[in-house]
Amino acid sequence: MDLYEHQARELFAHHGVAVPEAEVAATAREAREAAHRLGADDRGVVVKAQVKTGGRGKAGGVKRAADAAAAEITARQILGMDIKGHTVHTVMLAQPVDVEREFYVSYVLDRAAGRFTAIASAEGGMEIEEVAARRPEAVVRVPVDPAEGVTEAKAAEIAAAAGLPEDVAPVLRRLWRVLVDEDALLVEVNPLVRTREGAVLALDGKVTLDDNARFRQARWGEEHDTAGLDPLEAEAAAKGLGYVKLDGEVGVIGNGAGLVMSTLDVVAGCGARPANFLDIGGGASAQVMADGLALVLGDPAVKSVLVNVFGGITACDAVAEGIVRALDQVRLTKPLVVRLDGNNAALGRAVLDAHPHPLLDQRTTMDGAARRAAELAASAAVVA
Structure with missing residues (x-):
């Protein structure tokens, strides 16, 4: 979890690292009031965009203001800026230093x-x-x-x-x-x-x-917020899912970080790009599976979805029930490839066979499932 600059400074001060006096503002008016309290009318103030990325200064997100009135104008210019894909929702005003x-x-x-x-x-x-x-x-x-x-x-x-x-x-x-x-x-x-x-x-x-x-x-x-997260990552965090948005077209769901990482590599080896990392965990319930599938299907960049589960603590029939539940809740418009292996794998495949769907495709090996997901994603991209 990355912190905003003002949060990092609070930790520094708590541990005895000296920092200039500063305040955070969410509006231009609040910025003017904060600047006044910081003595900006006598010595100026520095207005800094609060985003979880570097390069703010070069992007115009850090500026010096001569007084409180100028701080209000400067804050209005910075608030709402896009800095490397991060929207500025707050600014920090700090006393200048010689x-x-x-x-x-x-x-x-x-x-x-x-x-x-x-x-x-x-x-x-x-x-x-x-x-x-x-x-x-x-x-x-x-x-x-x-x-x-x-x-x-x-x-x-x-x-x-x-x-x-x-x-x-x-x-x-x-x-x-x-x-x-x-x-x-x-x-x-x-x-x-x-x-x-x-x-x-x-x-x-x-x-x-x-x-x-x-x-x-x-x-x-008290310090964590999701303002700086991708909307899908924020939704996943609210549901307790380990999700990371990537820049590809094949959605990937697995149980266990190691298996998911391996799946990403296999998908890439098939000539496709993973759209996400989603680990439903070692003891995921059917509801967790349903939540995860709904989340991945909600990504417009996803052209196909690959569910790769090796049943251990998580029984494959529970995963299959989760997939069926998700299909009842979400209209499936993208191809879904499922590979189930391990604990109750045969029972899980039977559950899916009992609830057929024209866009659902089962495969028995990870390589075969990844290859099929890559093919389907490529076909969908051509049609689009």
Whole structure:
């Protein structure tokens, strides 16, 4: 789960990382009032689009306003903008800072190595990607053992390797606490700055939380919203389904993340593009299957749907009952290919045979089912 910048800053402040005073506004009028409270009439204010993507500055989503009246006009210009497919629903107004130097720091999970990596540079800011491309030696990567964490010695090592001032090291330790205590997969600050007064502040922040840790992070519910999600992803989240929208034409449903990932690969190997990732889980009920199928069929980009289930905890007859229930609730206008194997597979196939549908096609192997779904999607695309 990605956080908005203002949410990330709240976490930073909670863990002792200094941030400029700021407020969030959903309307231009609210922006003017917030700017006034922040003292914009004396020193101006920065108006920043709140979207879960980078590149806001270059897209015109971050602007300086001279006073509260100008902040209202600027907010009106930014609200409603489309930035890389994300619509701006709120803006954050922050007190401006007299910056002396800009840095880049982050912690990110390295799944392959089973550890975290600290990434840092003494040249942060909007051009960090160009710095990394032109002079990769200016961006250092330091492995962090999760069991050891970022101790004083490790923080000093990271700072020294990146050429960061010594007074940045304590901030590195606090950012590590954000990552650990909040169950984050990514914590990034760009830029982390030193002001002309000598303070070290986080001017921007990006945090990705681990959804698997939601059960022990009760307050996430207060911070989570679906405004930045694709509508289908938001609907899936409301139903507790593990759904990710992709850019293809074959809808994919399976039970278990590993099986779904394998199915995506097989579909791609058949010359088609998966339209989504949807895992109905290891113990999915018929209702879950019905909800998942209705969700995938609701995607206008989908030309065919492939249901690939290996029965274990989830019995295939329950999956078949879910498909039948979904077909009672949703008018099937796209080809549906079903492969059932494992626990009660024969019974599941019998359930589907007892409820025939002209657009439903059963196959006994994953390769055969994927190949058929790809063919049907291609045929539908030609007809369209």
